[in-house]
Amino acid sequence: MGTKHQKRGQELDGDEGADELFQAALCFSIAGYPHIKGDNLAIQTQVLANAAYTEGAKKTRYTIKTIEVPFKNKKVPVNLHLPDTDKPYPVVIVSAGLDSLQTDMWRLFRDHLAPKNIAMLTVDLPSVGQSNRWPLNHEFSDLHHAVLDHLPTLPWVNHRRIGLLGFRFGGNAMVRLSFLAPDQVKACVALGAPVHDVFSSPNKLKKMSKMYLDVLASRMGKDVVDIDSMSGLMSAWSLKVQGVLGSRKTKVPILAMSLDGDPVSPHSDNQLVALYSMGGRAKKIESKTITKGYEQSLDLAIKWLEDELI
Numbered sequence: 021m022g023t024k025h026q027k028r029g030q031e032l033d034g035d036e037g038a039d040e041l042f043q044a045a046l047c048f049s050i051a052g053y054p055h056i057k058g059d060n061l062a063i064q065t066q067v068l069a070n071a072a073y074t075e076g077a078k079k080t081r082y083t084i085k086t087i088e089v090p091f092k093n094k095k096v097p098v099n100l101h102l103p104d105t106d107k108p109y110p111v112v113i114v115s116a117g118l119d120s121l122q123t124d125m126w127r128l129f130r131d132h133l134a135p136k137n138i139a140m141l142t143v144d145l146p147s148v149g150q151s152n153r154w155p156l157n158h159e160f161s162d163l164h165h166a167v168l169d170h171l172p173t174l175p176w177v178n179h180r181r182i183g184l185l186g187f188r189f190g191g192n193a194m195v196r197l198s199f200l201a202p203d204q205v206k207a208c209v210a211l212g213a214p215v216h217d218v219f220s221s222p223n224k225l226k227k228m229s230k231m232y233l234d235v236l237a238s239r240m241g242k243d244v245v246d247i248d249s250m251s252g253l254m255s256a257w258s259l260k261v262q263g264v265l266g267s268r269k270t271k272v273p274i275l276a277m278s279l280d281g282d283p284v285s286p287h288s289d290n291q292l293v294a295l296y297s298m299g300g301r302a303k304k305i306e307s308k309t310i311t312k313g314y315e316q317s318l319d320l321a322i323k324w325l326e327d328e329l330i
Contacts, residue, residue, distance in 0.1 A: 041073070216261070
């Protein structure tokens with residue numbers, strides 16, 4: 021399917037061709053899901069996804085730049101999406117979960133951020149995609165902090181109007197960053213982010229699917245799933261254990277959301293985040309389907325960011 025979209029994209033011009041190529045990138049990413057380290061198929065599909073995304077970037081009417089951000093004596097590639105280069109735009113740093121690539125985020129920009137004249141900068145979490153050279157540990161927002169510090173060097177974005185949007189573990193990183201760099205961030209949204217509850221008990225970890233446990237083990241550099249060992253390490257991922265949530269409030273307004281009944285991100289986690297955010301809000305999304313719940317969450321997220329950044 022990815023190859024079909026890529027072929028169509030190469031034959032078509034402009035946005036029509038670009039959209040086909042971005043769809044190809046998404047298909048290649050799905051083919052490599054959940055991007056386990058050492059999986060040759062996953063490695064190949066990531067290369068194909070990046071190549072298709074680069075092709076699409078050349079055809080779209082929007083401007084997409086790959087920026088290499090210095091981090092721990094190396095450079096991490098991130099994708100900056102701009103409505104155009106006529107003026108500096110507010111920007112939202114976006115990071116998804118441990119099983120997603122930054123090339124999955126095109127529609128978020130095209131359908132939601134670009135119409136609001138907001139730029140988007142995507143970052144892979146440590147241990148996955150373009151950030152796979154760095155291990156996943158309790159400080160995985162440090163990479164995002166490096167990206168945040170790098171933004172003032174870019175002439176295309178307004179570094180005084182920066183928002184954060186994180187899905188799943190990306191949400192954990194964005195919430196943490198909102199407390200560590202409150203003077204650099206205007207607003208934050210976390211969707212389905214685990215921040216404390218799931219890290220607080222081995223029994224909760226055991227209830228996760230085998231595939232998700234395999235993903236976690238892979239990201240932590242472990243070849244075998246050992247619940248006791250993993251839960252000991254992951255307890256440090258709790259923002260409450262770290263003291264991020266519990267010491268002082270951040271002035272960054274954070275909207276923390278998750279679907280009703282989410283085992284990874286219960287409403288208590290969102291309430292905890294909102295409690296320590298000035299102007300923060302916790303929202304439980306009640307929907308009969310995951311798709312509708314996601315759409316509802318995304319609409320609220322974009323409105324939250326727009327109100328704070330524009």
